[in-house]
Amino acid sequence: xxxxxxxxxxxxxxxxxxxxxxxxxxxxxxxxxxxxxxxxxxxxxxxxxxxxxxxxxxxxxxxxxxxxxxxxxxxxxxxxxxxxxxxxxxxxxxxxxxxxxxxxxxxxxxxxxxxxxxxxxxxxxxxxxxxxxxxxxxxxxxxxxxxxxxxxxxxxxxxxxxxxxxxxxxxxxxxxxxxxxxxxxxxxxxxxxxxxxxxxxxxxxxxxxxxxxxxxxxxxxxxxxxxxxxxxxxxxxxxxxxxxxxxxxxxxxxxxxxxxxxxxxxxxxxxxxxxxxxxxxxxxxxxxxxxxxxxxxxxxxxxxxxxxxxxxxxxxxxxxxxxxxxxx
Ligand code: UFG
Numbered sequence: 001x002x003x004x005x006x007x008x009x010x011x012x013x014x015x016x017x018x019x020x021x022x023x024x025x026x027x028x029x030x031x032x033x034x035x036x037x038x039x040x041x042x043x044x045x046x047x048x049x050x051x052x053x054x055x056x057x058x059x060x061x062x063x064x065x066x067x068x069x070x071x072x073x074x075x076x077x078x079x080x081x082x083x084x085x086x087x088x089x090x091x092x093x094x095x096x097x098x099x100x101x102x103x104x105x106x107x108x109x110x111x112x113x114x115x116x117x118x119x120x121x122x123x124x125x126x127x128x129x130x131x132x133x134x135x136x137x138x139x140x141x142x143x144x145x146x147x148x149x150x151x152x153x154x155x156x157x158x159x160x161x162x163x164x165x166x167x168x169x170x171x172x173x174x175x176x177x178x179x180x181x182x183x184x185x186x187x188x189x190x191x192x193x194x195x196x197x198x199x200x201x202x203x204x205x206x207x208x209x210x211x212x213x214x215x216x217x218x219x220x221x222x223x224x225x226x227x228x229x230x231x232x233x234x235x236x237x238x239x240x241x242x243x244x245x246x247x248x249x250x251x252x253x254x255x256x257x258x259x260x261x262x263x264x265x266x267x268x269x270x271x272x273x274x275x276x277x278x279x280x281x282x283x284x285x286x287x288x289x290x291x292x293x294x295x296x297x298x299x300x301x302x303x304x305x306x307x308x309x310x311x312x313x314x315x316x317x318x319x320x321x322x323x324x325x326x327x328x
Pocket of ligand 1: 078118142170171172189190192194206208209210220222260283286287290
């Protein structure tokens, strides 16, 4: 019998890679997406159910039709800057839609839940290397909304027996090495795709957001993890839930931080092209350093990141960037 997994946001960057990994691992990923930010062409690896997470009747019908063994919840607004300008959007969209989904899952008796959380829940920790026990003090509404959903999952675990694996992502980068799916946002705000746009002339230049951070070269430091490694961890998290191991939280990062300038230098090396640069102001809501110091996912889930080195991430992103994009 096929093991269905309801993948919210399956038409997005990370969700579409997760669908491929689930399909390859023998599951049927059922994408649930509203196409506010997702792409129809990215739904390639299983059935599609179009709908809004706030539409509880629609969700109930989808749970009844597919009887998923688990939910993987990727659907969210995820832009730090936008969340600073419009916090209401993030609290409403991320928190209320997750509540609707969690209640629908509980009502349908689907007790396994994998959730995409973020290192943005930690806030600015003065360069502290982060792990699952580091206190969370978000400095933007995006991080705040994700932390609220983490709390919600714990409450529904206590009251309804919902088991959740929460993954706190660091900076997700790269693309499917076969370039069937990749990173494509409209508008794009992320460093690596914007830099590749500047390299191939689709944009005039990359603006470096702030050169006066308390780091060696003055630019922000982030921990980049390959999207394929990240979604592999989700499949392991699903297996953990299927094995009845209960709820837990895992950081997903490479354990190494790179500054914006280091990422630029590496991209120039990989593509053998210049990145035109403009020195800009700091972007509100940005922490100076976000680096994972955790090996818990490796230890407990048996996660072995294979492609999370900067060269491979940029090379995979570049391959996709040159050939792939979505129109609808
Ligand atoms: N940056 C620039 N110029 C740009 C874009 C980004 O200098 O044009 C810098 C940012 O200031 C930051 C770094 O590059 O220092 C990475 O920025 P991204 O926008 O690529 O990623 P973020 O670190 O802001 O965000 C990512 C995820 C979020 C997550 C967050 C945690 O997209 O979902 O990490 O901070 F919450």
